Amino acid sequence: MLRILANLIQNKRIVLLGFGLEGQSSFRFFTKYFPKNRILVADRNPQIANHPLLQNKLVEMSSGEAYLGSILEDDFIVKSPGIKLPSDCRIETGSIYSQTDLFIQNFRKQIIGITGTKGKSTTSSLLFKILQDQGKEVVLLGNIGKPAFDYWDKITDHTFVVFELSAHQLEYTKFSPAYAILLNLFPEHLDYFRTENHYFDAKFNIAKFQLAKDRFYFGDLEHTNFLSSNLKSKLKPSVYELINDTIVKQHSATPLLQLNELLYLKGLHQLKNCLPLLSLSRDLNLDEEQVLNSIKTFVPLPHRIEFAGKIKQTSFYNDSISTIPEASIEALKALQNVRYLILGGLDRTLDYQKLYSFLLSFPLKKVFFIGPAGKRMFAEMNLTYSFEKILLDSLHDFEAQLPYLIQDREPEICLLSPAAASYDEFRNFEARGDYFKSLIHKLL
Known part of the structure; x- marks a missing residue:
């Protein structure tokens, strides 16, 4: 099954554009199956030179702001997902491959x-x-x-x-x-x-x-x-x-x-x-x-309307995967008795009007707004809502709100379903969800 690939890279230098999880996988693959081909690792991060995979290897490296400058016209380019090419990039997109x-x-x-x-x-x-x-x-x-x-x-x-x-x-x-x-x-x-x-x-x-x-x-x-x-x-x-x-x-x-x-x-x-x-x-x-x-x-993956624990009468659910308003709406529909909602994170200028309209008729008691996206939602939700709006700088500030949410009362749900990305405060949605769960587990 390597014949097609061997023909594509014959007499070419292999350029690995990006050296994250997939770039490292590509490096292991090409050095194993095509050890005679030269390899250039191109990544904006200059720390790649210290990566254990690249030690004692005859490999070229290009990093820093001009990391694309070492790529030649006849190179075989394998791009990692998420590496955004600048608008003035001279690399022909038709010559870009991927895993x-x-x-x-x-x-x-x-x-x-x-x-x-x-x-x-x-x-x-x-x-x-x-x-x-x-x-x-x-x-x-x-x-x-x-x-x-x-x-x-x-x-x-x-x-x-x-x-x-x-x-x-x-x-x-x-x-x-x-x-x-x-x-x-x-x-x-x-x-x-x-x-x-x-x-x-x-x-x-x-x-x-x-x-x-x-x-x-x-x-x-x-x-x-x-x-x-x-x-x-x-x-x-x-x-x-x-x-x-x-x-x-x-x-x-x-x-x-x-x-x-x-x-x-x-x-x-x-x-x-x-x-x-x-x-x-x-x-x-x-x-x-x-x-x-x-x-x-089937047992679903973590961070997807995941039960995080129950303290007295309040159940906590972690839906950190919800990074768009449509997903948060579905999470609210899926759970019974959500009374406390946490929204916000990185602001990517998404349109939240559908979410605002949905929340007009949803029986929430409090909504906590976090991060830049939460700040914008807080400002844009200028209609009369039945719930209290609370603006927090970050999810880390939510811990101080927990004592109010776990007072003895009828069964209720607190839901983290942010409708926004996590990168303003966390490295990914998993880290955000894990942090939320850690707050709950401290009190269990």
Whole structure:
């Protein structure tokens, strides 16, 4: 399976653009399989020179503000996701490759790619469990934190590859997986992508390069009319549909899966994301009853409407993954009796009007606003709301509010569902969620 790649890099210097988790994975891969090729590691951070992987290696390095200046026209560039090229960059985007692109090119027939603004990690993990429960040979990789190149030598002809794909990973890809799932689309990552359409275009790459015989499954999307005109494969509408809180087969009133049958997943949005998985499972000839049982018993990932603990009558939930208003709205719908809500974080100029309108009729007692995004929300919510608005500098200041929330009273819920990114205060949403949970665990 290395022949295609060997032809691409023949007599070329390999440039690893970015040396984070995926860049380091690429370095290990190329030094293992192509030890004769020269390698240039290009990263803005000058500390890469001290990385253990690069010690005692004959490797070139370029860092600092001019780290792109050492890249030549005939170099083979492997870009890490999230590395934003400047607008005046002289590198031709058509010459940029990525782990995602190269991996899909080699294993596309075995790959089930999953993307969407929200829900892709949970849905990918659920599909991994479904296939495992059916006795299939399967790996889960990609945006979930597992670089594709780390699994290259683990793929056999019988392996199913569940590939979680972010917009950053899909941005420069020129190949699409044989099975593609697009769950939903909302404006996101506009601090990286130039426009909303640029972000959507990156997401659409999951199906743009499919062949006529490939399968594309989609959720409840208003954007598929635009996409369908650019597809070689056919859109694969679900043979299942969601009616109220129940999944049924089309033209059948017999309940197949109801929301209250999900033991651990919370929210109608989770049930909706099961629709393309059921259609895919049908096309793969999986046992439907066993698929349904896998869904019912699936334990979701942390930081996704995660129960963090109960103190007296107040239950605390960590939904730090919610970095857009639509996700926070779904979290509020999913939980009963939310009375205290924590909003805010890094301000990426998202439009919060839908959230403001939703909160007008939601019976909250207090909303805590944190960080720059919270400060803007606090100022913009100038209508009359039934709840008290409390402005805090950061999530760290929330600890002082806890004594009020755990007084003896009727059962209530406090929810962290920020509708904003975490980078103003934390390195990622996981660190933010872990900190929130640590505050609760101190009092348990």
